[in-house]
Amino acid sequence: MRVIPLCVVLGGWLSMPAFAADAGADSWLQRLVKAEEQQSYFGTFVYERNGSFSSHSVWQLVQDGAVRERLLQLDGPAAEVVLKGGQVACATEELASQVSDAQPWRRQQLDPAQLSESYDLHMIGESRVAGRPTVAIVVSPKDQHRYGFELHLDKETSLPLKSLMLSESGQLLERFQFTQFSSGPVQPSDIEAGQDCEPVAISSSSEAKSEAPKWRSEWLPAGFRLLDSNVRPSPASSEPVAWLSYGDGLARFSVFLEPLRGAVVEDARSQMGPTVAVSKRITTADGDVMVTVVGEIPLGTAERVALSMRAGSDQASQ
Incomplete structure (x- = not known):
């Protein structure tokens, strides 16, 4: 509509x-x-x-x-x-x-x-x-x-x-x-x-590794492209967190992926005004990973992006 x-x-x-x-x-x-x-x-x-x-x-x-x-x-x-x-x-x-x-x-x-x-x-x-x-x-x-x-x-x-x-x-x-x-x-x-x-301290290169995360989105809304990515320390654990940022020239959203290593966490979804946060557990060959999508996009879109994340570096084609 x-x-x-x-x-x-x-x-x-x-x-x-x-x-x-x-x-x-x-x-x-x-x-x-x-x-x-x-x-x-x-x-x-x-x-x-x-x-x-x-x-x-x-x-x-x-x-x-x-x-x-x-x-x-x-x-x-x-x-x-x-x-x-x-x-x-x-x-x-x-x-x-x-x-x-x-x-x-x-x-x-x-x-x-x-x-x-x-x-x-x-x-x-x-x-x-x-x-x-x-x-x-x-x-x-x-x-x-x-x-x-x-x-x-x-x-x-x-x-x-x-x-x-x-x-x-x-x-x-x-x-x-x-x-x-x-x-x-x-x-x-x-x-x-x-x-x-x-x-305000700016994250240094030692805090965010320059190599691209080994993750890709199997599905993206038309017009969205990968803008930036890195691997950064988790604020809550010793596990590295992969971060990917996507945009269409106006809207943006970020995807965070963190290995769970047996941790028990629940899926979650929330919205405050235009900003949504969706967390989904996905299963990979290396164990379960929590995927969190945050940005100013509809909830259904954020959930679909979260469930589309796969191991690998080739992004979804438009």
Whole structure:
């Protein structure tokens, strides 16, 4: 089932006539790709998932080709994270366990040509976000193995001021929306970390072996490709854990495989907003292995991927 547009999900509060040419959506996404690495800005936004809201301030400074970002969580205890060149430089204790390479306010770089393999792109009209005129684009999945999005891009900067992630039934899974946004110069002092922002250690090559895990997925949803993989120590045992990361240009999920060596564990599945975690025991010639799939994909898709994992290095062909 195709994603239901925002005007339906939220009761039609936006009345947006459809544009005839989908080429316009491609053009705007191309602008977005360039704008993310070229624009300095400051803003405040709200982030919603699983019925919970949080509010944040964010600064981005682009200077001499380098991108630096700072995020402050405004609800509850003060929480902060600073990124330099896309890498986490420091974080307060409250955010240290949450930071990753896929922040809610900054998604992976988009490639319209790659996205067109798995999604339909449509411009659906104009709206206003944070008092600024925007264009609205629907990114609809071509199958049931990924979620859809609605993006509202600032007309002046092409940056996303609002993003909605929607299930196949039109259920809102995640919302990111600026309430205040200002483009233009940002002072270097605005990016400086506070005294409670502690350096975040980056895993060294000795902690994650460079050789590829001897595992493959026998089945992948169309459009998903292997992005990265390694073997890393388990935080709970002495057994090495194989890790594989897959993406389709928009959605991502990770697969973790750990030998059980006789340990008794149960299959499990959970979902919080768009993020699912599915654990399945599979039997191999070398003994039972626990496969865990984590990512922003439907539960049924995660379960099918988990059960498709096999020993070997050749990935499933599309």
